[in-house]
Amino acid sequence: MEILRYAIYRFGTMLLTLLVVSVLIFWIINLPPGDYLSNQIAEFRASGQESLVAKAEFLRQEYALDKPLWQQYLIWMGFLPGPHGFSGMLQGNFGWSFEFDRPVSEIVGDSLWLTVLVNLAAVLFVYMVALPLGVIAAAKSRTMIDYTAAFIGYLGLATPNFLLALILFYYGNKHLGLPIGGLMAPEYEGMPMSWDKVKSILLHLIVPTFVIGTSGASAMMQRLRANMLDELGKPYVETAVAKGMRPSRMLAKYPLRVAFNPFVADIGNLLPSMVSGSVLVSVVLGLQTIGPVLLQALKSQDMFLSGFVLMFVALLTLIGTMISDVLLVLLDPRIRYEGRDG
Amino acid sequence: MQPLLSVENLSIGFGKSEPVVRDVNFSVSAGETLALVGESGSGKTISCRALLQILPRAAQIRSGRMLFNPNGDPVDLATLSSRKLRHIRGNRIAMIFQEPMRSLSPLHKIGNQVAEALKLHGRISDSDAKRRVLEQFERVGFPNPDRTWRSYPFELSGGMRQRAMIAMAMVAKPDLLIADEPTTALDVTTQAQVLGLMKELQQETGMAMILVTHDLGVVANMAEQVVVMHKGRVMEAGPAAPILRAPAHPYTQKLFHAAPKIPDPVAQDRPVERDLILEMRDVAKTFTMRAGKAWAAPQKVQACAGLDFSLPRGKTLAIVGESGSGKTTAARIALGAEAPDAGGQVLFRPTPDATPVAVHRMDRKQRRAFQREAQMVFQDPYSSLSPRMRILDTLSEPLEIHDIGGASERRDRAGEMLKMVGLPTDMLLRFPHAFSGGQRQRLSIARALMLNPSLLICDEPTSALDVSVQDQILSLLEDIRDAQNLSYLFISHDLAVVARIADEVAVMRRGLVVEQAPPEELFHNPNHPYTKALIAAQPTPDVNRPINLKLVAQGAGSPEHWPEQFRFKGSDAPPLVAMSPDKGSEATASGHKVRCHV
Structure with a gap:
């Protein structure tokens, strides 16, 4: 309660x-x-x-x-x-x-939920990639595995997103037959939702998710690795080893739980940076998300449109921080019981 | 009889460098306690961690055998597969670590963490595991095991956490318990109780124990066998009693002499001091804590009350008490870092006939002048020096702040101070990481002396140091005091350390001074049960003087359980009463005060 x-x-x-x-x-x-x-x-x-x-x-x-x-x-x-x-x-x-x-509602209507969709996919991608890679890199720190993970991570951080987008489109299309640009095949635009339309959207999502998520994922992976390394040196990890735990279980139960906090706290920051950061990508990828709309509206002083878009981004941010705050309280008893007398 | 564990020719090294542990041999039998004694860096911790192979990643066991023989079928722990080793860890050999604060995961309930030790080593149902853990909790002295089961580590005090660690180590009924400085981080009374508990548990279960410690007093109280280590080698080994009675090896002798001892009584006439450098009159401090909820009223916590101290020039006043006793708050008030509650007065006289400065209400200019006169030496030499500043910069910073001298004068002064604290002047351009703990503490003393102060406030300056280094630092402080006519306000939790340096000792408990006297008087004629407990809890390197746990338990309990004469509840404390001189003795018991009902 x-x-x-x-x-x-x-x-x-x-x-x-x-x-x-x-x-x-x-x-x-x-x-x-x-x-x-x-x-x-x-x-x-x-x-x-x-x-x-x-x-x-x-x-x-x-x-x-x-x-x-x-x-x-x-x-x-x-x-x-x-x-x-x-x-x-x-x-x-x-x-x-x-x-x-x-x-305004007519203009942003479609792109609103497409934005949410693209960013949700990107956030999921970030977490799914960063979590295992960060933990493995920390557990095997200073080995080839760690260095390889770091190398890939830095590549992800350093490659300009639009460039990555173009490369992925080219090779994705050439070798895997992935669609180029847009969020769905043109014939489904304006059509009611159907199974084929969902499939088309999912197929179109692959490259944008990858492009928008890569840099976030590599940054988060590095952060998780650093946090984990800090935790691995703490005495309670030794205690767990001395108890006779298997390394994999020990990692998951103790240090990861502690290192997870900043990870969760990042949810709030991730959302807005993705919305605003993905403007360029959206332009290059031809995504009908809200980013390009915002850019255009700000340029032409279309005040109601830009005001609405900014409010929407702010709302996303605030919801993100709220979710991460509530999650943190759930995860960390030290926050939960602050003020409870021992 | 075969020993339970015998270590033969153990050598451990890091990377490709010289081994840090060389040819170490020791053995321990069931029901016996072996103490590994040495200073930090002696290899004692690494040797005992090697038993369970809980070593830093770069360390490897170079050679040697570690035969563990619980049931007539010896295994060599050095060559065991990690699978089999896991079965021994926490099950047959358990370990307790030094820092109970950090050795438990902050995010998991105590019950979960302790029960895990059982669940990892056999099929046991949740309810059986819980039953056994609760029994163990009760055994190690938790008044309410059910509550402990549900608690998180941060809800327990240090002593209680160490009890939880002991419960975790003991719950699987191991054959061997390795305790790595289990009480170093605890208050002396808590230490006595935890050591007593470990001894009792050993008698009940008949397990063997390896106790790693730097404290010969602890050894005298706990161990049958001793191994003294220095720089990775065994210096002396054998039964505890003869070694403690007559240490043969010079290094053991050195350790033995460095151990702080309770002084012999000396009759002294004490002239009444008129020239007081610092006076604290009726000082109290109440902290207002923000309540956890926005609408609840803030809580008031009294950190200390009714403090009356006077520190004569050139003398040392020591405040002794455990964590939470209010001693640090008292020091902060004396330093002007914290304002006392209204009504309290702190008066400071920079020179014998100067008008006193009211430290409790200084203006900006007075504060600046006062800061030149009063300086502080901190507890932890590792974190109180900036790792990114050269020693020269650290030392000359106070002069820069107070705008004294030019660059060359500052440099000269820094060199002079380094020489004074016994370090060569060519170390000025080094960074702190190039110095050992004792050297760093010398550096922070040098920094405190840079402004040529008249009052030094030392906040547990030796509690992070090894015994022999502690001895050196105390000597240094004494020499500087006498050479410069400095006055010290010395904060400590260790009565024996204080005994040596102080001219007057005030014992604090729960924010109140319970007894105040010169050290000889305090140690040989203690009146207050808490003082008695502190003295009784002090482990001394003398096998004939075991810790008297009954005295400790009585005095270290809460004030409601003290004998009638001293008892009080809440803030309703009796006054501090001056003792009348002891009729039988020659010494005049000047200034011996006890908090009791008359």
Whole structure:
């Protein structure tokens, strides 16, 4: 029950943080002078297209861009009624993308869950690769196995992702017949979910997962190896050996449990760095994830779109840290029982 | 009778270098205790770890046999397959390590870790294993075995963790127990109790024991056989009693003389000191601990209360107590690093006729001046010197901070101080890792002396050192004190160390001074049960003076269980009462104070 209470408390602080983050995001995207519409209006005026100016002016009022900034923020969040009553993020209305002339939710809809999918796959990949490799490298430290693992790891860290992507696409396609670019075969786009579509998506996921995950995995492997080496020198490991444990079981039961903490704590950091770090990769790989959308929106000052994407990334980060915090409390009794009298 | 274990011509080396253990021979029979004695680096730990092949990876056994013979069918542990060796580890030969704080996994419950020793070596049901572990917990003195089963290591004190380690080693009923400095990290009263427990368990089960220690006092209390090691070789071996009575080898003699001893009574007239360098009046310190939950009220913990000390110039005042007794808090308050609770006063006189500085409420300028006068020597010479700074930089840093002298003057002063602490001046450009523990402690003394202070606060300066090195450091501190007319506030958990250097000793327990007297008076006329327990628990290298466990248990218990006259509960302590001079003796018992009901 203790743990449930902690989770609830942690959820509360998460919401609070999210609120603060929303203020910051709104402030930052409004830092550059002007907004999408006022830029457009200036452009129309210069070229004498008065009819279009009227339409833009109308939109400005429609989306309350003529109001002071703090009111704009409250309307955007849905704390204050806008021109059409309460209709902000809280009410599920994410705003209008001026550049695409469509609602934000329509633009990001698909790429939202594709982003989650790609990143989830990458995170799983990171953990599945880093965990065994890190442990083996530590257990066999200063042997050929360790050096080989480190070499591959550094290769992964040092190779630019887009380059890796191109190489993998070329050879993957040539030798294994893997698809190039995109997240599904073109014929499935916009189609309802079907078994064939899932297969196509999974097939398309292989290369992106590998590309996005490699550097994270090698970094994490090195960290796990270092942590494990620290732990292996501790007296409790000796105690376990003196008890007569088999090395493999001893490794898994004692040092790994302790070395695992930073590993878990990393979940929170992994998510955002993957979303923002994978922009370039997404462009190169032609993935319809949210990264390229964000880049475009920021460039053209499409404020509602970029605001929403940033909020989404922030939410991912916060959820990641929350998960890792709750997991840590579950894993480590020292954190759990802090303050309990011995 | 065949010995249970006999080690023949054992040599161990690292990599390709010279062996660190050479031609070591010893044997131990069932029911017998063998002590391996030596200083750090003597090879005693490596030799006993070799038995179970728990060695650093680079170390190999070069030659020798280790015959283990539990049932008339000897096996050589040196050549055993790792599979068979695993069956012996923890089952036939168990081991206890030095640091109970770190020898248990912090993330697993005690019950789980102890029961594992049983489950690894035979088919045993969970409920049977738990029953046997609980029995063992009860046997090693856990008041509530069920609770211990569910506890995590960090919920237990050091002594209790070592009991858990003993339970883990004993639960499989081994034929041989190897204890590697099992009590070095413990308070002296806890040490006495743990040693007593190990001895009892040995008598019950008839197992053999190999005890690795640097403390001849422990040897005298525990061992029948002794092997003295130095630089990887056996110096002297044989039955304990004759060796301790008349050590034949010069190295054993040296160890023997370095062991701190309780002093003989000397009648001394003590003039009343007027020139006090440091006075603490009615000092108390309460810490407020943040509660674990945001809505709960913070907890108040009293670290110490009612401290009245006066330190005459050129003298040494020692504060003795176990961990948690408040002695370090007292030192920190004396140093101005911590402010006492309102009402407490700390007065410091830099020169005999200067107006006293109120250390408890200094302003910035006063604090700066005070820092030049009062310096500290820390406990752990390994972590109190920056590994990335050359000795010269470490030593001249205080001068830089206080903006004294130019580079060449600083260098000269550093060289001078090195010479004073007995190190050659050409070591100035080295890094700390090039120095041994004793040399590092000399360095931290040199650093403390750089500003030419008048007061040194020594926080257990020798507790991390070997006995013979401890002896040297204490001599050095004495010499410097007398040469420079320094005054020491000396913090220690070891009465015997303090006996030698102190002019006045205050014994602290649970934040209160329970007895205060000059050392001769304290050792030969102790009044308080806790002081008696501390003295009784002190292992001395004398086979005829075993540790009196009854006295230890009585005095080291909680204040509610002390004899009527001294008993108190909670913060309702009796006052510190001056003792009237002993009528029979000539000595005037000046300043002997005891906390008791009159």
